[in-house]
Amino acid sequence: MGEIPMTDTGVRRTVLPGGLRVVTEHVPGVRSASVGVWVGVGSRDEGPTVAGAAHFLEHLLFKATPTRSALDIAQAMDAVGGELNAFTAKEQTCYYAHVIDDDLPLAVELVSDVVLNGLCRASDVDVERQVVLEEIAMRDDDPEDLVGDAFLSALFGDHPIGRPVIGSTDSIEAMRATQLRGFHLRRYRPDRMVVAVAGNVEHDHTVELVHRAFADRLDPAAAPMPRREGRFRPHSAPDLQWINRDSEQAHLAFGVRAFGRHEGEQRWPLSVLNTVVGGGLSSRLFQRVREERGLAYSVYSSVDTFADTGAFSVYIGCQPENLGEVASLTRGVLEEVAADGITDAECARAKGALRGGLVLGLEDSASRMNRIGRSELSYGNHRSVSETLARIDAVTTQEVSAIAATLLARPFAASVAGPYRRARELPAPVRRLVDS
Amino acid sequence: MGEIPMTDTGVRRTVLPGGLRVVTEHVPGVRSASVGVWVGVGSRDEGPTVAGAAHFLEHLLFKATPTRSALDIAQAMDAVGGELNAFTAKEQTCYYAHVIDDDLPLAVELVSDVVLNGLCRASDVDVERQVVLEEIAMRDDDPEDLVGDAFLSALFGDHPIGRPVIGSTDSIEAMRATQLRGFHLRRYRPDRMVVAVAGNVEHDHTVELVHRAFADRLDPAAAPMPRREGRFRPHSAPDLQWINRDSEQAHLAFGVRAFGRHEGEQRWPLSVLNTVVGGGLSSRLFQRVREERGLAYSVYSSVDTFADTGAFSVYIGCQPENLGEVASLTRGVLEEVAADGITDAECARAKGALRGGLVLGLEDSASRMNRIGRSELSYGNHRSVSETLARIDAVTTQEVSAIAATLLARPFAASVAGPYRRARELPAPVRRLVDS
Numbered sequence: 069m070g071e072i073p074m075t076d077t078g079v080r081r082t083v084l085p086g087g088l089r090v091v092t093e094h095v096p097g098v099r100s101a102s103v104g105v106w107v108g109v110g111s112r113d114e115g116p117t118v119a120g121a122a123h124f125l126e127h128l129l130f131k132a133t134p135t136r137s138a139l140d141i142a143q144a145m146d147a148v149g150g151e152l153n154a155f156t157a158k159e160q161t162c163y164y165a166h167v168i169d170d171d172l173p174l175a176v177e178l179v180s181d182v183v184l185n186g187l188c189r190a191s192d193v194d195v196e197r198q199v200v201l202e203e204i205a206m207r208d209d210d211p212e213d214l215v216g217d218a219f220l221s222a223l224f225g226d227h228p229i230g231r232p233v234i235g236s237t238d239s240i241e242a243m244r245a246t247q248l249r250g251f252h253l254r255r256y257r258p259d260r261m262v263v264a265v266a267g268n269v270e271h272d273h274t275v276e277l278v279h280r281a282f283a284d285r286l287d288p289a290a291a292p293m294p295r296r297e298g299r300f301r302p303h304s305a306p307d308l309q310w311i312n313r314d315s316e317q318a319h320l321a322f323g324v325r326a327f328g329r330h331e332g333e334q335r336w337p338l339s340v341l342n343t344v345v346g347g348g349l350s351s352r353l354f355q356r357v358r359e360e361r362g363l364a365y366s367v368y369s370s371v372d373t374f375a376d377t378g379a380f381s382v383y384i385g386c387q388p389e390n391l392g393e394v395a396s397l398t399r400g401v402l403e404e405v406a407a408d409g410i411t412d413a414e415c416a417r418a419k420g421a422l423r424g425g426l427v428l429g430l431e432d433s434a435s436r437m438n439r440i441g442r443s444e445l446s447y448g449n450h451r452s453v454s455e456t457l458a459r460i461d462a463v464t465t466q467e468v469s470a471i472a473a474t475l476l477a478r479p480f481a482a483s484v485a486g487p488y489r490r491a492r493e494l495p496a497p498v499r500r501l502v503d504s
Numbered sequence: 505m506g507e508i509p510m511t512d513t514g515v516r517r518t519v520l521p522g523g524l525r526v527v528t529e530h531v532p533g534v535r536s537a538s539v540g541v542w543v544g545v546g547s548r549d550e551g552p553t554v555a556g557a558a559h560f561l562e563h564l565l566f567k568a569t570p571t572r573s574a575l576d577i578a579q580a581m582d583a584v585g586g587e588l589n590a591f592t593a594k595e596q597t598c599y600y601a602h603v604i605d606d607d608l609p610l611a612v613e614l615v616s617d618v619v620l621n622g623l624c625r626a627s628d629v630d631v632e633r634q635v636v637l638e639e640i641a642m643r644d645d646d647p648e649d650l651v652g653d654a655f656l657s658a659l660f661g662d663h664p665i666g667r668p669v670i671g672s673t674d675s676i677e678a679m680r681a682t683q684l685r686g687f688h689l690r691r692y693r694p695d696r697m698v699v700a701v702a703g704n705v706e707h708d709h710t711v712e713l714v715h716r717a718f719a720d721r722l723d724p725a726a727a728p729m730p731r732r733e734g735r736f737r738p739h740s741a742p743d744l745q746w747i748n749r750d751s752e753q754a755h756l757a758f759g760v761r762a763f764g765r766h767e768g769e770q771r772w773p774l775s776v777l778n779t780v781v782g783g784g785l786s787s788r789l790f791q792r793v794r795e796e797r798g799l800a801y802s803v804y805s806s807v808d809t810f811a812d813t814g815a816f817s818v819y820i821g822c823q824p825e826n827l828g829e830v831a832s833l834t835r836g837v838l839e840e841v842a843a844d845g846i847t848d849a850e851c852a853r854a855k856g857a858l859r860g861g862l863v864l865g866l867e868d869s870a871s872r873m874n875r876i877g878r879s880e881l882s883y884g885n886h887r888s889v890s891e892t893l894a895r896i897d898a899v900t901t902q903e904v905s906a907i908a909a910t911l912l913a914r915p916f917a918a919s920v921a922g923p924y925r926r927a928r929e930l931p932a933p934v935r936r937l938v939d940s
Contacts, residue, residue, distance in 0.1 A: 098533065099867070100863075146787075146856070149856055195796070202798075202800055315645045348578070348582040349582060387638065420583040431869075
């Protein structure tokens, strides 16, 4: 156990016996504290027969521990007005609490108890199965979420990265308590966890609290698991997925495979490209599709990043009768930027937008906790804000244009939800996104 | 023009000539600033023929001013990474920007220009009409939003409070530029506005910036408009609205008319009641419907407050085949609390939850700006956080139980969205919510 010196980031790190990493950051001026236990396990780690297990388990662990019922847990957190929740992603699961600083010991204690000691009782599995099925139904009623999941599935096929985190109705209906218990036992080991704490907190005191909460589970022989590298091998080519929905709007997502987290420094120019194409009110997509033509309310681009692959995509919701035109227009915007690159003015503005967004987005404890937890788990190191700002500043128009040309020449995957009963009812420009 | 001394709240207020109020609050430790121009006008102030005008206008003003195009506005804000947006509610409209502190002058300048000088050009009206129609379609595809709007309409009938802020497809299709221009001219007067600024800001400097931006529009003779009082006279009794949707889940909202903003101090016990019934993980609804039975993912209660009336309601999304059971169960929870009141333990826990939520929710500039802008416009005064905490602390179990008994004896309104083609296909317990 010992603190590891780091560059000037304000982040402090201690590795406890058993390879449990604790990272903290003091946020000046706040009276809150955020605690996150990050587990380096997500839906990507599931076998296909237990699709949705990581997320199901995340629900289940809150149902009971040997010393607390779900009601005890809920009451303890509600009594101090804190927030207690969790989320599951493709490569990690995070259990977190956000409280007033005085309640940090309670927050550490509750979150750790859930993560380490959550029971997987068969009776709870049956009740929580219904809740997860409701969550799937809710996702199905949210067309933006639905095409988002379908897009990653169209892009990555039946590779684990392509599967929805939430699983399928079939896999959830079939899930057994023993499978979830096994997943918990095998995967939730302290050497695969990071405890991230930010706010009005003090490092040594926080480490003590964490040490106490995890004491029984620390095997002195273990060391932190190395960061996830992955080695993405696609099983199939990007394709088109469509879902027939009796909805008012048609919803379209399309895009290409992009960079993995460890593929050099391409993330910065890609962030700039994303901002120029569809990141804000002055972006090409917002101006072309919404401001000039009124064809959509919601139109934007986004970047997903996994260890060894990623995605760059656009989303649009519009009247079904306009979908063909919107698909052509949007594709035109991407082709233009691939062919002609971006302008110096766009590059400068996008860098300003990223700079401002970064600074404004890091004022509260919860964002800081997220940043340091994610960095520790994904990279094993931390960048100071000024270092990140310097990376953004260093991006050149040429780099961004080069990345646009490379990425946007790749084959598109697309997903559509809307009132289309047959694939051939989809507008031709939508079908051509993938065919051509 | 002069600063008005206030009780110890940290909020400073200056009334400029023309009755324009400027309120500021310094938030220690942040490097951001939030600026909101609050206009005391909302959908409630529309005649039925121009339903949705307030919200349409809010969109339109961003399209152009005499000196800036929509693109100029967007580029100026994106270049500094700020956020520029607006929202329209039933009783007010707020235009706001969130920026790094150094960019405060730009933020004040842009937001003021949009609010005061936004043009209502006929060509922009036609493009933006499409965007608003897309927004209506998007709302229609979001069943939770849809039943929310339908619930207030079922509760307040064709009273202006009951109409959706966004208007209807018909009213938006019929809206003319002259109507919007007239609405802007008549309603957007500085004496009906509050400029609220919070963050790393200094009062006198902020007042100067605002004064400069509004200078041409300040009529020295005008004084601030008094706060909105209203005098709610229902046109009809609460009823049931249902919408046939081919959705995976059925969505139900139901509840009663509650207190107006100026009806004494009943808001504090009502907040406690809301927290006990459906405000958090330990609430009766969450425990009974989700934790014990797994019948829903999303279940909660909420309070709406207008000048002269309000609403207390519950929302649940569940499988259509469970809707009848869920309606009975939820109604049972409300009847129980009406008959037997709440326990001392529940009261204490709810007060803790409100306390924590209040403190945690006020750390950033944007929340502070919202709080002071809303207070100034709605009440014309400000409470310090410790004063609010004292009000919460003073609530007694008996007061909460008394309010539960009073409110929950009132007739329910209800709204449902789901796969029901005819009213008689709705489960009997849902129909009985309103019939009985």
